[in-house]
Amino acid sequence: MSTEVxxxxxxxxxxxxxxxxxxxxxxxxxxxxxxxxxxxxxGERELRFGELHRRIGGVSQKMLAxxxxxxxxxxxxxxxxxxxxxxxxxxxxxxxxxxxxxxxxGLVGWIExxxxxxxxxxxxxxxxxxx
Amino acid sequence: MSTEVxxxxxxxxxxxxxxxxxxxxxxxxxxxxxxxxxxxxxGERELRFGELHRRIGGVSQKMLAxxxxxxxxxxxxxxxxxxxxxxxxxxxxxxxxxxxxxxxxGLVGWIExxxxxxxxxxxxxxxxxxx
DNA sequence: GAAAGTACGTACCTTGAGGTAACCAACGGA
DNA sequence: TCCGTTGGTTACCTCAAGGTACGTACTTTC
Numbered sequence: 001m002s003t004e005v006x007x008x009x010x011x012x013x014x015x016x017x018x019x020x021x022x023x024x025x026x027x028x029x030x031x032x033x034x035x036x037x038x039x040x041x042x043g044e045r046e047l048r049f050g051e052l053h054r055r056i057g058g059v060s061q062k063m064l065a066x067x068x069x070x071x072x073x074x075x076x077x078x079x080x081x082x083x084x085x086x087x088x089x090x091x092x093x094x095x096x097x098x099x100x101x102x103x104x105x106g107l108v109g110w111i112e113x114x115x116x117x118x119x120x121x122x123x124x125x126x127x128x129x130x131x
Numbered sequence: 132m133s134t135e136v137x138x139x140x141x142x143x144x145x146x147x148x149x150x151x152x153x154x155x156x157x158x159x160x161x162x163x164x165x166x167x168x169x170x171x172x173x174g175e176r177e178l179r180f181g182e183l184h185r186r187i188g189g190v191s192q193k194m195l196a197x198x199x200x201x202x203x204x205x206x207x208x209x210x211x212x213x214x215x216x217x218x219x220x221x222x223x224x225x226x227x228x229x230x231x232x233x234x235x236x237g238l239v240g241w242i243e244x245x246x247x248x249x250x251x252x253x254x255x256x257x258x259x260x261x262x
Numbered sequence: 263g264a265a266a267g268t269a270c271g272t273a274c275c276t277t278g279a280g281g282t283a284a285c286c287a288a289c290g291g292a
Numbered sequence: 293t294c295c296g297t298t299g300g301t302t303a304c305c306t307c308a309a310g311g312t313a314c315g316t317a318c319t320t321t322c
Contacts, residue, residue, distance in 0.1 A: 014246035016168060016239055019188035023246045027239065031162035033279085037147060049299055057150035060281055065300060075252030085289045086298040096245060096252070103238040108147055108158065110234055114227065115145035115154045121206030121227070164309085180269055191311055196270060216319050217268045266321080276311080285301085292295085 029074055030100055034059055034067040039093075040108050042077065043101035046092035076100055160205055161231055165190055165198040170224075171239050173208065174232035177223035207231055 014023030029035050037056045041047060047055065053064055068091060071077040076097030082088040093101050111118075145154030160166050168187045172178060178186065184195055199222060202208040207228030213219040224232050242249075 012247070014243045016171065016243060017186055017188055022250060023242050026242050026246065026249055027167065028164065030238070030242065031164075031167055033159065033162075036158065036162055040147065050297090053299095055148055057148055061300070062282090062302090063280060066280090073253055074249055081299095084298095087288085089299060096248065099245075100238070100241060103234065103241055107161070107231070107234040107238065110231060111154050111157050111161065112145045112147060114230075115157065116143070117227065118157055118205055119153060122204055181267085184269095192270070193272090193312090194310060197310090212269095215268095217317085220269060264322090267319085269316100271315085273314090274312085277309090279307095279309085281306080282304085284303085287298100287300105289297090290295105292293100 026074055029070045030076075030104065032067065032070075034063050035071060036104055036108065038064070038067050038071060039076070039097070039101040039104045042091060042093050042097070043105045046090055049089050049091070052091065071097070157205055160201045161207075161235065163198065163201075165194050166202060167235055167239065169195070169198050169202060170207070170228070170232040170235045173222060173224050173228070174236045177221055179219055179221050183222065202228070 014021045016023050016027055018024075030039065034056070037059070038052065041052055041055050049064070049068075052068075053059060053061060056064070059067075068077060068079070072079055075094055078092050078094050078097075080090045080092070082090060145152045147154050147158055149155075161170065165187065168190070169183065172183055172186050180195070180199075183199075184190060184192060187195070190198075199208060199210070203210055206225055209223050209225050209228075211221045211223070213221060
Protein backbone atom coordinates (compact mmCIF):
# COMPACT_ATOMS: atom_id res chain seq x y z
CA MET A 1 0.00 0.00 0.00
CA SER A 2 1.07 3.54 -0.54
CA THR A 3 0.68 6.88 1.17
CA GLU A 4 -1.02 5.09 4.01
CA VAL A 5 -2.42 7.23 6.74
CA UNK A 6 -4.24 4.51 8.58
CA UNK A 7 -1.05 3.16 10.04
CA UNK A 8 -0.23 6.55 11.45
CA UNK A 9 2.69 7.34 9.23
CA UNK A 10 2.72 8.86 5.75
CA UNK A 11 4.47 6.77 3.16
CA UNK A 12 7.51 8.56 1.84
CA UNK A 13 6.52 7.96 -1.73
CA UNK A 14 3.82 6.49 -3.95
CA UNK A 15 3.60 3.25 -5.89
CA UNK A 16 2.11 3.50 -9.36
CA UNK A 17 1.62 -0.24 -9.52
CA UNK A 18 -0.93 -0.01 -6.73
CA UNK A 19 -4.44 0.59 -8.09
CA UNK A 20 -5.42 2.79 -5.17
CA UNK A 21 -2.32 4.92 -5.03
CA UNK A 22 -3.05 8.59 -5.79
CA UNK A 23 0.09 8.71 -7.91
CA UNK A 24 -2.02 7.01 -10.57
CA UNK A 25 -4.13 10.14 -10.87
CA UNK A 26 -1.15 12.45 -11.12
CA UNK A 27 0.46 10.16 -13.69
CA UNK A 28 -2.68 10.21 -15.79
CA UNK A 29 -2.87 13.99 -15.71
CA UNK A 30 0.74 14.25 -16.81
CA UNK A 31 0.61 11.51 -19.45
CA UNK A 32 -2.85 12.36 -20.70
CA UNK A 33 -3.27 13.00 -24.40
CA UNK A 34 -3.09 16.77 -24.04
CA UNK A 35 -1.26 16.97 -20.72
CA UNK A 36 1.99 15.78 -22.30
CA UNK A 37 1.77 18.36 -25.05
CA UNK A 38 0.86 21.21 -22.71
CA UNK A 39 3.83 20.41 -20.48
CA UNK A 40 6.12 20.11 -23.48
CA UNK A 41 4.92 23.44 -24.89
CA UNK A 42 5.24 25.27 -21.58
CA GLY A 43 8.64 23.65 -21.13
CA GLU A 44 9.83 25.85 -23.96
CA ARG A 45 8.45 29.11 -22.60
CA GLU A 46 5.53 30.84 -20.92
CA LEU A 47 2.51 30.96 -23.19
CA ARG A 48 -0.92 32.56 -23.29
CA PHE A 49 -4.08 30.54 -23.81
CA GLY A 50 -4.39 31.40 -27.46
CA GLU A 51 -0.75 30.71 -28.11
CA LEU A 52 -1.05 27.28 -26.53
CA HIS A 53 -4.15 26.65 -28.58
CA ARG A 54 -2.30 27.50 -31.79
CA ARG A 55 0.89 25.69 -30.79
CA ILE A 56 -0.76 22.37 -29.95
CA GLY A 57 -2.36 21.18 -33.14
CA GLY A 58 -5.78 19.60 -32.70
CA VAL A 59 -6.75 20.67 -29.19
CA SER A 60 -10.18 22.09 -28.63
CA GLN A 61 -10.53 25.07 -26.31
CA LYS A 62 -12.54 22.91 -23.97
CA MET A 63 -9.88 20.23 -23.58
CA LEU A 64 -7.08 22.78 -23.34
CA ALA A 65 -8.86 24.61 -20.51
CA UNK A 66 -9.67 21.32 -18.77
CA UNK A 67 -6.10 20.05 -19.06
CA UNK A 68 -4.69 23.34 -17.78
CA UNK A 69 -7.06 23.23 -14.81
CA UNK A 70 -5.94 19.71 -13.90
CA UNK A 71 -2.26 20.59 -14.19
CA UNK A 72 -2.81 23.77 -12.18
CA UNK A 73 -4.60 21.81 -9.46
CA UNK A 74 -1.59 19.48 -9.20
CA UNK A 75 0.63 22.52 -8.87
CA UNK A 76 2.50 22.07 -12.14
CA UNK A 77 1.16 25.14 -13.92
CA UNK A 78 0.58 28.66 -12.73
CA UNK A 79 -2.19 30.79 -14.17
CA UNK A 80 -1.69 34.54 -14.37
CA UNK A 81 -4.38 36.97 -15.45
CA UNK A 82 -3.15 40.17 -17.04
CA UNK A 83 -5.87 42.74 -16.34
CA UNK A 84 -6.04 44.38 -19.74
CA UNK A 85 -8.76 45.35 -22.13
CA UNK A 86 -9.70 41.79 -23.10
CA UNK A 87 -8.14 40.07 -20.06
CA UNK A 88 -5.20 38.02 -21.20
CA UNK A 89 -4.21 34.88 -19.35
CA UNK A 90 -0.70 33.55 -19.23
CA UNK A 91 0.44 30.08 -18.24
CA UNK A 92 3.86 29.08 -16.99
CA UNK A 93 5.37 26.08 -15.24
CA UNK A 94 5.93 26.19 -11.52
CA UNK A 95 9.21 24.93 -10.08
CA UNK A 96 7.87 21.39 -9.68
CA UNK A 97 6.13 21.68 -13.04
CA UNK A 98 9.47 22.48 -14.57
CA UNK A 99 10.87 19.21 -13.25
CA UNK A 100 8.07 17.00 -14.58
CA UNK A 101 8.17 18.88 -17.87
CA UNK A 102 11.88 18.14 -18.15
CA UNK A 103 11.13 14.40 -18.05
CA UNK A 104 8.24 14.79 -20.47
CA UNK A 105 10.33 16.87 -22.89
CA GLY A 106 13.05 14.23 -22.70
CA LEU A 107 10.59 11.49 -23.60
CA VAL A 108 8.92 13.48 -26.36
CA GLY A 109 12.28 14.51 -27.79
CA TRP A 110 13.47 10.91 -27.83
CA ILE A 111 10.36 9.81 -29.72
CA GLU A 112 10.71 12.65 -32.23
CA UNK A 113 14.35 11.81 -32.89
CA UNK A 114 13.78 8.08 -33.24
CA UNK A 115 10.51 8.30 -35.15
CA UNK A 116 11.92 7.16 -38.51
CA UNK A 117 13.45 4.07 -36.89
CA UNK A 118 10.21 3.26 -35.05
CA UNK A 119 8.16 3.65 -38.21
CA UNK A 120 10.56 1.41 -40.06
CA UNK A 121 10.29 -1.24 -37.34
CA UNK A 122 6.51 -1.09 -37.55
CA UNK A 123 6.43 -1.94 -41.22
CA UNK A 124 9.08 -4.61 -40.89
CA UNK A 125 7.16 -6.59 -38.30
CA UNK A 126 4.08 -8.59 -39.16
CA UNK A 127 2.48 -7.69 -35.82
CA UNK A 128 -0.84 -5.91 -35.91
CA UNK A 129 -0.84 -2.27 -34.89
CA UNK A 130 -4.01 -1.62 -32.98
CA UNK A 131 -5.39 1.16 -30.76
CA MET B 132 4.92 19.19 -41.64
CA SER B 133 6.80 16.18 -40.44
CA THR B 134 8.24 13.01 -41.88
CA GLU B 135 7.30 14.29 -45.30
CA VAL B 136 7.87 11.99 -48.21
CA UNK B 137 6.16 14.06 -50.83
CA UNK B 138 9.07 16.46 -51.06
CA UNK B 139 11.40 13.57 -51.77
CA UNK B 140 13.29 13.66 -48.52
CA UNK B 141 12.43 12.05 -45.21
CA UNK B 142 12.25 14.47 -42.32
CA UNK B 143 14.94 13.66 -39.83
CA UNK B 144 12.50 13.74 -36.96
CA UNK B 145 8.86 14.16 -36.02
CA UNK B 146 6.92 17.02 -34.50
CA UNK B 147 4.41 16.10 -31.82
CA UNK B 148 2.75 19.48 -32.07
CA UNK B 149 1.62 18.64 -35.58
CA UNK B 150 -1.76 16.90 -35.59
CA UNK B 151 -0.85 14.70 -38.51
CA UNK B 152 2.58 13.64 -37.38
CA UNK B 153 2.81 9.89 -36.72
CA UNK B 154 4.81 10.63 -33.59
CA UNK B 155 1.46 11.41 -32.00
CA UNK B 156 0.49 7.76 -32.33
CA UNK B 157 3.72 6.49 -30.86
CA UNK B 158 3.48 9.00 -28.02
CA UNK B 159 -0.03 7.84 -27.22
CA UNK B 160 1.02 4.20 -27.14
CA UNK B 161 3.86 5.00 -24.77
CA UNK B 162 1.92 7.39 -22.55
CA UNK B 163 -1.32 5.42 -22.61
CA UNK B 164 -2.85 4.49 -19.29
CA UNK B 165 -1.36 0.99 -19.29
CA UNK B 166 1.52 1.57 -21.69
CA UNK B 167 3.41 3.63 -19.12
CA UNK B 168 3.03 0.96 -16.48
CA UNK B 169 3.97 -1.90 -18.79
CA UNK B 170 7.15 -0.08 -19.83
CA UNK B 171 7.94 0.75 -16.22
CA UNK B 172 7.40 -2.86 -15.15
CA UNK B 173 9.48 -4.31 -17.98
CA GLY B 174 12.12 -1.69 -17.25
CA GLU B 175 12.82 -3.57 -14.04
CA ARG B 176 13.12 -7.02 -15.61
CA GLU B 177 11.73 -9.47 -18.13
CA LEU B 178 8.27 -10.66 -17.12
CA ARG B 179 5.73 -13.24 -18.17
CA PHE B 180 2.12 -12.33 -19.00
CA GLY B 181 0.78 -13.45 -15.66
CA GLU B 182 3.55 -11.74 -13.77
CA LEU B 183 2.80 -8.45 -15.55
CA HIS B 184 -0.88 -8.95 -14.81
CA ARG B 185 -0.17 -9.36 -11.10
CA ARG B 186 2.41 -6.59 -10.99
CA ILE B 187 0.24 -3.93 -12.58
CA GLY B 188 -2.72 -3.48 -10.28
CA GLY B 189 -6.03 -3.02 -12.05
CA VAL B 190 -5.25 -4.12 -15.59
CA SER B 191 -7.62 -6.48 -17.27
CA GLN B 192 -6.12 -9.32 -19.30
CA LYS B 193 -7.69 -7.82 -22.39
CA MET B 194 -6.06 -4.42 -21.99
CA LEU B 195 -2.73 -5.94 -21.03
CA ALA B 196 -2.68 -8.06 -24.18
CA UNK B 197 -3.77 -5.10 -26.31
CA UNK B 198 -1.16 -2.79 -24.82
CA UNK B 199 1.58 -5.38 -25.27
CA UNK B 200 0.56 -5.83 -28.91
CA UNK B 201 0.77 -2.09 -29.56
CA UNK B 202 4.17 -1.79 -27.88
CA UNK B 203 5.42 -4.85 -29.74
CA UNK B 204 4.24 -3.37 -33.05
CA UNK B 205 6.24 -0.21 -32.35
CA UNK B 206 9.27 -2.38 -31.64
CA UNK B 207 9.55 -1.57 -27.95
CA UNK B 208 8.69 -5.00 -26.60
CA UNK B 209 9.73 -8.45 -27.70
CA UNK B 210 7.45 -11.43 -27.26
CA UNK B 211 8.98 -14.83 -26.64
CA UNK B 212 6.98 -18.04 -26.49
CA UNK B 213 8.45 -20.77 -24.34
CA UNK B 214 7.14 -24.01 -25.86
CA UNK B 215 6.20 -25.80 -22.67
CA UNK B 216 3.21 -27.76 -21.46
CA UNK B 217 0.95 -24.70 -21.13
CA UNK B 218 2.88 -22.41 -23.48
CA UNK B 219 4.37 -19.62 -21.42
CA UNK B 220 5.03 -16.23 -22.96
CA UNK B 221 7.72 -13.88 -21.83
CA UNK B 222 8.01 -10.17 -22.56
CA UNK B 223 11.15 -8.08 -22.51
CA UNK B 224 12.20 -4.66 -23.76
CA UNK B 225 14.09 -4.36 -27.01
CA UNK B 226 17.08 -2.06 -27.23
CA UNK B 227 14.96 0.89 -28.31
CA UNK B 228 12.29 -0.10 -25.81
CA UNK B 229 14.90 0.08 -23.10
CA UNK B 230 15.59 3.70 -24.02
CA UNK B 231 11.96 4.84 -23.94
CA UNK B 232 11.42 2.89 -20.76
CA UNK B 233 14.33 4.74 -19.18
CA UNK B 234 12.54 8.04 -19.77
CA UNK B 235 9.23 6.64 -18.57
CA UNK B 236 10.83 5.18 -15.44
CA GLY B 237 12.44 8.53 -14.76
CA LEU B 238 9.10 10.30 -15.02
CA VAL B 239 7.25 7.73 -12.94
CA GLY B 240 9.99 7.72 -10.31
CA TRP B 241 9.89 11.48 -10.05
CA ILE B 242 6.12 11.44 -9.51
CA GLU B 243 6.38 8.71 -6.88
CA UNK B 244 9.06 10.60 -4.98
CA UNK B 245 7.26 13.94 -5.12
CA UNK B 246 3.78 12.59 -4.52
CA UNK B 247 3.42 13.91 -0.95
CA UNK B 248 4.38 17.42 -2.08
CA UNK B 249 1.96 17.27 -5.02
CA UNK B 250 -0.88 16.06 -2.82
CA UNK B 251 -0.15 18.84 -0.36
CA UNK B 252 -0.22 21.41 -3.16
CA UNK B 253 -3.56 20.06 -4.36
CA UNK B 254 -5.25 20.63 -1.04
CA UNK B 255 -3.64 24.01 -0.54
CA UNK B 256 -4.96 25.42 -3.80
CA UNK B 257 -8.63 26.27 -4.26
CA UNK B 258 -8.49 25.15 -7.88
CA UNK B 259 -10.87 22.41 -8.93
CA UNK B 260 -9.33 19.02 -9.65
CA UNK B 261 -11.17 17.57 -12.59
CA UNK B 262 -10.67 14.66 -14.97
C1' DG C 263 -12.77 -36.14 -12.24
C1' DA C 264 -13.06 -31.64 -10.87
C1' DA C 265 -10.70 -27.55 -10.17
C1' DA C 266 -7.13 -24.43 -11.15
C1' DG C 267 -3.34 -22.22 -13.74
C1' DT C 268 -1.43 -20.20 -18.35
C1' DA C 269 -2.16 -16.93 -22.15
C1' DC C 270 -4.88 -15.23 -24.53
C1' DG C 271 -9.41 -14.03 -28.21
C1' DT C 272 -13.93 -12.37 -28.61
C1' DA C 273 -18.59 -10.64 -27.76
C1' DC C 274 -21.13 -7.41 -25.25
C1' DC C 275 -21.97 -3.35 -22.76
C1' DT C 276 -20.98 0.92 -20.08
C1' DT C 277 -18.57 4.98 -19.17
C1' DG C 278 -16.23 8.94 -20.02
C1' DA C 279 -12.98 11.37 -23.00
C1' DG C 280 -13.36 14.56 -26.16
C1' DG C 281 -15.43 17.11 -30.26
C1' DT C 282 -18.84 20.83 -31.89
C1' DA C 283 -21.31 24.80 -31.32
C1' DA C 284 -23.39 28.52 -29.00
C1' DC C 285 -22.92 32.08 -25.63
C1' DC C 286 -20.67 35.72 -22.70
C1' DA C 287 -18.39 40.15 -21.33
C1' DA C 288 -15.42 43.96 -22.34
C1' DC C 289 -13.06 46.71 -25.37
C1' DG C 290 -10.85 48.65 -29.79
C1' DG C 291 -11.31 49.69 -34.44
C1' DA C 292 -13.79 50.58 -38.86
C1' DT D 293 -23.03 50.70 -34.54
C1' DC D 294 -21.43 46.34 -35.50
C1' DC D 295 -17.61 43.22 -35.81
C1' DG D 296 -13.60 40.82 -34.15
C1' DT D 297 -10.49 39.30 -30.45
C1' DT D 298 -9.52 37.05 -25.89
C1' DG D 299 -10.43 33.30 -22.75
C1' DG D 300 -13.22 30.91 -21.42
C1' DT D 301 -18.09 27.96 -19.88
C1' DT D 302 -21.86 25.02 -20.85
C1' DA D 303 -24.91 21.83 -23.20
C1' DC D 304 -25.20 18.15 -26.24
C1' DC D 305 -23.71 14.20 -28.66
C1' DT D 306 -20.63 10.54 -30.39
C1' DC D 307 -17.29 7.08 -30.47
C1' DA D 308 -13.80 4.47 -28.68
C1' DA D 309 -11.45 3.03 -24.42
C1' DG D 310 -11.89 -0.28 -21.42
C1' DG D 311 -14.35 -3.60 -18.14
C1' DT D 312 -16.90 -8.18 -17.55
C1' DA D 313 -17.54 -12.60 -18.78
C1' DC D 314 -16.91 -16.64 -21.22
C1' DG D 315 -14.41 -19.90 -24.41
C1' DT D 316 -10.11 -22.57 -25.45
C1' DA D 317 -6.56 -26.14 -25.03
C1' DC D 318 -3.51 -28.54 -22.38
C1' DT D 319 -1.58 -29.96 -17.84
C1' DT D 320 -0.89 -30.54 -13.03
C1' DT D 321 -2.83 -31.09 -8.57
C1' DC D 322 -6.22 -32.41 -5.04
